[in-house]
Amino acid sequence: MFDSFYKINYLGPNTSRASDKKHFKREHLFNFRDSNKVLYTISLEEFEYNTFELSFCLHKDINRKDRFNTLSGLYRGSTKATKVIRTCVEAMLFFYKKDKNCSFMFIGASLAGEREENTKRFRIYSLLMKNLFPPYAFAHYERKDLSFYLLLNKNQEQSIPFFPKKVWQMINEIYVLPSVKRMM
Incomplete structure (x- = not known):
């Protein structure tokens, strides 16, 4: 189901983007075109502890506030959506192949009207x-109540004392997650 993906292009760090999120280092941008030639943008925000947050949207929606909460409507009843999602994971693997100490996180954004x-x-x-x-x-x-997912790299546990606790503290400062202690 998630075996195929589109070719991604690494565009490099977005030097024009500043963020008010704590612990933010830089944003890395990728793009790709699907089989219909629709352009997508993938963002991997880099935070402390070599942790990256994945998000993606249609390139035409990049400046919309709700860009992560919309569906393209291009793939209803199609398996092409899984290929788009799998392509976004390629951006994560791009960094993981370069540095085996990367950790990743994402929020599964809600659709209009969805909890x-x-x-x-x-x-x-x-x-x-x-x-x-x-x-x-x-x-x-997993934090199903928040649709939040964290992939914590086990290599880092040996090199950074209290690594899981430090990452969860960082995440709580970025997002102010309720009851984050129960995940440690």
């Missing part, structure tokens, strides 16, 4: 993460 808890996107993305990122290399943490 933020255990969203459809979250359920699909988390299934993909469990299949592509093995548990011997990554600890998988």
